Amino acid sequence: MINIQGLGFRFSLFLVVAAMLVVLTTAEFFYRVTYENEIKEANRDIEELYQTVAATASIAAFLEDEDLAKEAINGLVKTDKILAASIKSDALYYQTNVTEAINKNTESRVFVVRHPFMPEEAVAEVNVYPNFEYIINQAEKTSIDNSYSLYAEALVVGIVALIITYYIIISPMLRVGRSLHQITPGTSQRIPIPKYHSRSEIGKLVYDTNQLLNKVEEQFTQERQLREEIEFLEKRFRMLFENAKTATVLMAENGTIALRNDAFNDLVEKTELGIKQGYGELLGELFETPEAMKAALKETFARNEFATGEYKLKSSSNDSAIWVQLIASPLLTEEGERYYQLTLNDISSRRQELQKLALQADFDALTGIYNRNGGEKLIAKLMRKEHQFALALIDLNGFKAVNDIYGHDAGDEVLIFVAEQLKEKIRKNDVAIRWGGDEFMLLLQADDEESVKRVIEKVNAGVKQPFYFNNDSKPTVVSMSVGVSFYPNTSSNMHALIKLADIAMYKAKQNKIASPDDYLIFVDQCRLDDENIE
Amino acid sequence: MSLFKHFPLIIGLALFMYSAASAAQSQERIVVVTNLNNDVQVLDKKGLIDLFMGKYSAFPNGKEATPIDVELDAELKSQFYKSLVGLPLARVNAYWSRLKFSGRVKPPAVEQTLDDIKLRLEEDESALAYVYESTVTNSMKVVYRFD
Numbered sequence: 290m291i292n293i294q295g296l297g298f299r300f301s302l303f304l305v306v307a308a309m310l311v312v313l314t315t316a317e318f319f320y321r322v323t324y325e326n327e328i329k330e331a332n333r334d335i336e337e338l339y340q341t342v343a344a345t346a347s348i349a350a351f352l353e354d355e356d357l358a359k360e361a362i363n364g365l366v367k368t369d370k371i372l373a374a375s376i377k378s379d380a381l382y383y384q385t386n387v388t389e390a391i392n393k394n395t396e397s398r399v400f401v402v403r404h405p406f407m408p409e410e411a412v413a414e415v416n417v418y419p420n421f422e423y424i425i426n427q428a429e430k431t432s433i434d435n436s437y438s439l440y441a442e443a444l445v446v447g448i449v450a451l452i453i454t455y456y457i458i459i460s461p462m463l464r465v466g467r468s469l470h471q472i473t474p475g476t477s478q479r480i481p482i483p484k485y486h487s488r489s490e491i492g493k494l495v496y497d498t499n500q501l502l503n504k505v506e507e508q509f510t511q512e513r514q515l516r517e518e519i520e521f522l523e524k525r526f527r528m529l530f531e532n533a534k535t536a537t538v539l540m541a542e543n544g545t546i547a548l549r550n551d552a553f554n555d556l557v558e559k560t561e562l563g564i565k566q567g568y569g570e571l572l573g574e575l576f577e578t579p580e581a582m583k584a585a586l587k588e589t590f591a592r593n594e595f596a597t598g599e600y601k602l603k604s605s606s607n608d609s610a611i612w613v614q615l616i617a618s619p620l621l622t623e624e625g626e627r628y629y630q631l632t633l634n635d636i637s638s639r640r641q642e643l644q645k646l647a648l649q650a651d652f653d654a655l656t657g658i659y660n661r662n663g664g665e666k667l668i669a670k671l672m673r674k675e676h677q678f679a680l681a682l683i684d685l686n687g688f689k690a691v692n693d694i695y696g697h698d699a700g701d702e703v704l705i706f707v708a709e710q711l712k713e714k715i716r717k718n719d720v721a722i723r724w725g726g727d728e729f730m731l732l733l734q735a736d737d738e739e740s741v742k743r744v745i746e747k748v749n750a751g752v753k754q755p756f757y758f759n760n761d762s763k764p765t766v767v768s769m770s771v772g773v774s775f776y777p778n779t780s781s782n783m784h785a786l787i788k789l790a791d792i793a794m795y796k797a798k799q800n801k802i803a804s805p806d807d808y809l810i811f812v813d814q815c816r817l818d819d820e821n822i823e
Numbered sequence: 824m825s826l827f828k829h830f831p832l833i834i835g836l837a838l839f840m841y842s843a844a845s846a847a848q849s850q851e852r853i854v855v856v857t858n859l860n861n862d863v864q865v866l867d868k869k870g871l872i873d874l875f876m877g878k879y880s881a882f883p884n885g886k887e888a889t890p891i892d893v894e895l896d897a898e899l900k901s902q903f904y905k906s907l908v909g910l911p912l913a914r915v916n917a918y919w920s921r922l923k924f925s926g927r928v929k930p931p932a933v934e935q936t937l938d939d940i941k942l943r944l945e946e947d948e949s950a951l952a953y954v955y956e957s958t959v960t961n962s963m964k965v966v967y968r969f970d
Binding site for chain 2 (some may be wrong): 351352354405406662
């Protein structure tokens with residue numbers, strides 16, 4: 290109930306302290322008044338006391354009777370207020386304690402003793418010595434008791450004040466405080482005005498607080514509506530963002546990802562990096578060529594444009610490559626912070642499709658080896674890289690007959706067989722090409738005729754193997770004629786190279802019946818022959 | 824009937840007797856007397872008080888004195904003390920009862936009637952008594968007169 294810091298305790302404490310101070314300052318005054326009162330009273334008492342023995346004293350003086358005098362004087366001294374007394378007449382003297390009283394410098398009060406029967410005649414005098422010590426003691430005791438009772442009163446007043454303030458002020462305030470605690474701002478809850486306080490300061494405070502709560506509720510309602518609107522919008526934006534099939538991230542300049550959608554996570558899961566907090570500046574870690582990508586992006590950003598490009602993501606070796614189309618645009622927030630919006634479109638499948646198309650363009654559908662187009666590309670590439678190589682142009686002999694006798698399917702079978710032989714017999718770095726019709730070409734890594742011969746002989750041995758169509762008992766044999774040119778020894782021009790090989794091949798073809806073993810002719814030799822001829 | 828007839832007479836008689844008595848009373852003076860042979864010729868009021876209230880038991884000349892109270896004539900006694908010390912009889916009695924225990928102070932001797940006092944005065948030389956002036960005989964010597 291009592292809170293030391295509380296108003297009630299403070300109020301009572303101040304009240305008690307103030308009362309104590311008042312008591313303290315007035316104690317001296319009270320003491321003085323009490324003292325004087327006591328002295329006055331003592332004097333009066335002494336007078337009264339004397340009156341009680343006056344008759345005895347008077348008779349004693351008249352009769353000069355010592356016993357009576359004793360009785361009177363002792364009767365006086367018996368009381369605490371009188372220290373000593375004496376009676377003195379012409380014939381009589383009696384005293385008690387007078388020496389002590391004189392030693393104490395006590396002044397006496399003198400009473401004249403009248404003749405008992407002739408009051409006009411004085412017969413003696415009685416000296417009464419008041420016991421000042423006792424009187425002062427009494428006075429002090431009384432004033433101290435008074436002071437104590439004043440202190441006690443102050444204390445009682447304080448306690449009563451505490452109780453009153455508790456019931457009048459503190460208790461209603463505590464109740465108000467409790468109901469204030471239970472109130473949720475922005476609701477229609479209000480603090481009830483304490484009983485009997487509708488016109489007090491507390492009631493006013495509660496009223497004002499309720500007014501404030503009204504305003505708060507109003508504002509809360511407005512804000513709530515606003516928030517609901519914003520939430521509604523946000524939900525839609527989020528739906529838009531999160532359900533987008535395009536991986537999208539909002540990224541701070543330092544690479545921290547502020548926002549990402551599921552599509553992005555799905556994409557990242559396919560890479561070897563997996564889902565991480567960030568992937569470095571401009572998602573660099575994700576890409577196989579981050580430097581190139583970043584350079585391209587920054588260059589575009591410098592021109593204040595959004596960047597787009599197709600880049601390959603880093604992916605584990607056994608997975609198929611992932612290509613994305615990256616669209617990056619820099620954003621500047623109202624606070625001046627720079628962000629990037631990056632969208633990554635998975636274009637791997639489209640790219641595979643394209644590659645397949647490119648492959649189809651470069652390879653022969655029937656035999657699976659390079660076609661003429663692919664061959665020409667290869668030749669150009671080798672030339673660009675300035676590799677030395679031999680170009681062997683091969684033409685089949687007897688193929689037309691097979692085609693005519695056994696049909697196109699058989700011809701195709703022969704072509705497939707030949708291609709197989711070519712692929713099988715050449716070395717690892719050599720390439721076989723179907724140049725068109727029954728013409729094939731080999732690009733051999735060689736710069737001398739000997740090594741070319743060795744390879745061609747192996748190939749020839751394979752091609753010459755007989756095989757049987759449709760259970761025909763008669764075997765079919767296909768032979769070949771070969772013309773070879775060297776790059777760059779023969780020529781560094783592709784067309785010339787091919788043309789010369791063709792001429793050499795054609796020459797060899799002329800030997801197919803006369804000398805079938807001369808099926809291989811080198812360009813130099815051919816040129817030499819030409820020169821010889823001419 | 825006869826009582827009613829004489830009523831005014833009775834009233835008148837009673838009134839006469841009353842006024843006569845009161846006149847006699849108020850006029851009656853008290854004197855203090857001694858034995859004729861006593862040396863004391865005259866006493867003053869203070870001396871009488873000293874003797875009757877017990878202070879002294881001797882005349883100023885040193886001879887023994889015996890003050891005497893009359894017991895049965897209360898009127899006389901009361902009037903005497905009233906004149907002497909100005910106190911009613913009750914107070915005088917109270918005075919004596921207070922002093923009775925001390926033993927040292929003696930109250931006046933007591934005689935029953937005025938005749939007893941007369942006798943006493945004739946026999947006792949130390950006797951000192953108060954009587955109405957009208958009853959003073961030749962065997963008494965007046966030593967004090969109240970005004």
